[in-house]
Amino acid sequence: MQGGKQLTYGPVPSRRLGRSLGVDLVPFKVCSFNCIYCQLGQTTELTLERKEYVPVAELVDAVAAALERGPEPDYITLAGSGEPTLHARLSEIILAVRKLTDKPIAVLTNGSLFSEREVRDACALADVVLPTLAAHDEAGYRRVHRACPGLTLERHVSGLKAFRREHETPMWLELFVLEGVNASDADREAFAKLIAEIGPDRIQINTAVRPTSERDALSVSAEKLEQWARALGPKAEVIAEVPVGRASGAGMTESDVLELCRRRPCTLEQIADALGAHRNEVVKHITSLLTADAIRSEWKDGREFFAATTR
Numbered sequence: 001m002q003g004g005k006q007l008t009y010g011p012v013p014s015r016r017l018g019r020s021l022g023v024d025l026v027p028f029k030v031c032s033f034n035c036i037y038c039q040l041g042q043t044t045e046l047t048l049e050r051k052e053y054v055p056v057a058e059l060v061d062a063v064a065a066a067l068e069r070g071p072e073p074d075y076i077t078l079a080g081s082g083e084p085t086l087h088a089r090l091s092e093i094i095l096a097v098r099k100l101t102d103k104p105i106a107v108l109t110n111g112s113l114f115s116e117r118e119v120r121d122a123c124a125l126a127d128v129v130l131p132t133l134a135a136h137d138e139a140g141y142r143r144v145h146r147a148c149p150g151l152t153l154e155r156h157v158s159g160l161k162a163f164r165r166e167h168e169t170p171m172w173l174e175l176f177v178l179e180g181v182n183a184s185d186a187d188r189e190a191f192a193k194l195i196a197e198i199g200p201d202r203i204q205i206n207t208a209v210r211p212t213s214e215r216d217a218l219s220v221s222a223e224k225l226e227q228w229a230r231a232l233g234p235k236a237e238v239i240a241e242v243p244v245g246r247a248s249g250a251g252m253t254e255s256d257v258l259e260l261c262r263r264r265p266c267t268l269e270q271i272a273d274a275l276g277a278h279r280n281e282v283v284k285h286i287t288s289l290l291t292a293d294a295i296r297s298e299w300k301d302g303r304e305f306f307a308a309t310t311r
Contacts, residue, residue, distance in 0.1 A: 007054065007062035009080075009263050011073040012274040015239045016130060016172065016204060017106055021066055021073035022263070023097075024080030025087040026053040032083050032112045034146040035134070036214040037178060039264050040081055046148045048113070050088040060096045067101055076101065078126070079108035081263060086113070091122035098125075106130060112151050114159025124167035131160060133198075134176040136190035144181065160198045173200035174239075177207050177228070179218040188228055195232065203236040205229055210265045211298045211305055219301060257285040258308060261295050265305035 007024050014020035027045070030053065034043035063076065076097055078084045084107060087093065094105055104127035111131025113119045123129045135141040141153040164171060175191060177183040182191075195203060205228050207220040222238070229236040256275055260266055268286065272279045286306055289295040295306045 006259055007059055008066040009259060010066075010274060011071060012260065012263075013270065014075070014077070015206075016174075017077060018074035019071070020075050020077040020106075021063070021103075022077050022079055023059060023063055023084075023093075024054070024082070025059065025078055025084040025090070025093065026080065026082035028081045030082040030086060031110070032086065032148045032151060033110050034213075035110075036144055036146070036181075036212065037134075037176065037208045037217040038213040039208075039210040041213050047086065048148050048150060050086050050113070050116075050119075052089050053087055056089050056092050056096065059093055060100070063097055064100050073103055075104050075106045075127075077106045077108050079106075083110055083112070085109050085119045085123065090119070091125055094122065094125040104128065110145075111160055112145075112147065112156055114163050115155045116159070117162075120159070120163045120166060123163070124169045126169060128170045128172060129163070130172045130174060130204075132174045132176055133157075133160075133191070133194065134178075135182060136187065136194050140182055144176075144178070157194060157198065160200075164199050170202075171198075171200040172202040172204055173198065175203055175205045175228075175232075175236075177205065177220050177225075179207075179220050181217070183207075183220045183224065188231060192232060201235070203229075203232055204239045205232070205236060206239045209301075211300045211307065254285045254288055257282065258289055258294055261289075261306050262308040265298065265307040267303055267305055271306070 009022045011019040011021045029040060029044040030047060031043045032048055034046055097105055107123050107126045107129045109129065109131050114131065134144045135153055138153050141147065173195065205225050207225060208217050209219060225238045229238050257271055260271055260274055268279055268282055272282045290297065293309055296309050298305050298307060
């Protein structure tokens with residue numbers, strides 16, 4: 001734990017990876033992007049500087065403790081509340097975690113730093129990489145990502161293409177679409193051309209399902225997402241909420257609920273699934289946290305989400 005911050009979270013239900021044990025490699029909202037659709041809010045440190053934001057030994061110890069504590073995850077996911085490839089010792093972290101467990105390791109990344117060979121080589125040590133594509137031209141790239149100066153769509157895509165040429169590590173490309181921003185038929189055709197150049201193993205189509213950094217980051221309907229998946233071919237799939245079996249829920253505390261809400265806005269059902277608890281028990285903790293102003297309630301698309309008032 002660094003400065004009181006928990007370095008691992010979960011395992012939590014992941015729409016892409018089943019039950020995922022998340023690992024925070026950088027401090028909250030240290031990122032190369034300031035995406036309009038980010039569920040964690042505005043980026044507080046927009047940067048391209050790669051350094052050892054968290055000591056490697058501290059991270060590895062946190063993963064070891066989480067694995068011992070349980071429940072057992074399906075994946076160890078290097079991601080968290082910032083861009084994980086900003087950690088300069090990413091390769092060492094992956095190799096050290098590999099010694100702790102035979103569970104597959106995933107790198108959940110925005111893909112912006114794949115133009116650097118060191119980043120590509122480090123990510124290739126994982127079992128799967130999951131980068132994002134949310135724009136097909138420079139204007140869209142600036143609008144959606146509000147990226148750190150120096151980043152461009154051309155640089156971004158070139159890095160992804162280089163990774164595919166150099167390494168066999170599977171790439172599951174998240175295609176993130178927003179209504180009124182990048183979700184027209186013309187957008188789909190433009191994305192299809194870029195995706196064909198990149199050549200990912202999977203195309204996972206996503207949209208904003210939780211409260212976002214900007215309120216005009218609007219979700220795309222389920223019907224349109226399915227249309228896109230059919231049009232993009234057999235590698236494409238719509239990311240759906242994954243039902244995950246619950247653990248015992250024994251020992252769940254109010255702090256567990258608060259920590260989860262710090263990571264991302266969650267519904268009551270998502271909190272219950274993540275912590276393996278009955279919803280009635282979760283309701284007690286949510287009520288207490290709302291009374292203490294530790295969390296707030298916000299609505300999106302008719303669903304109530306709970307998020308921490310401070311990070």
